[in-house]
């Protein structure tokens with residue numbers, strides 16, 4: 001589940017994309033990062049019930065840093081220092097990323113459905129998951145870099161498209177694919 005905070009999490013955004021398809025994003029530019037203490041945003045929460053039974057106030061949020069660009073730069077330094085760029089072509093990075101996705105999958109394998117927050121997982125299992133997800137992200141960011149995809153802006157464009165494809169007023173509460181709607 002994606003971590004959100006502020007207006008978006010409170011469902012105040014309408015169906016219209018707040019992002020132009022060429023990457024401009026007023027909503028994002030105007031949004032300040034709220035301070036995070038032990039994973040909880042300190043701004044006044046809205047308390048509408050979530051489908052999974054939690055409340056908005058309990059929503060998890062990320063730290064604002066490092067940014068995606070920070071991660072790109074740090075990984076570039078890591079590979080430069082080791083003369084590993086010779087191995088980090090797009091296809092190799094893709095295979096490495098998929099391998100790490102497999103390692104994430106292994107942690108969930110044979111456990112049955114797992115609830116949000118991973119109740120019952122040990123600290124060691126949580127740390128293992130954090131490491132494997134980080135590996136996926138590190139390779140993803142480097143793959144995007146090597147493919148010349150400006151990932152943060154691409155994500156904004158894609159989210160705008162998603163909002164157009166899945167207007168909240170039309171698909172609320174339904175997990176159907178957009179191709180399954182008749183109109």
Ligand SMILES: Nc1ccn([C@H]2C[C@H](O)[C@@H](COP(=O)(O)OP(=O)(O)OP(=O)(O)O)O2)c(=O)n1
Nearest residue numbers: 075078079084087100103132134135136138139
């Ligand atoms: N040629 C490489 C090898 C490693 N890494 C970095 C990116 C990943 O974050 C991490 C991956 O390291 P490993 O391949 O050793 O994989 P794991 O850390 O998952 O170890 P293991 O497979 O033992 O769980 O190290 C890299 O950039 N380029």
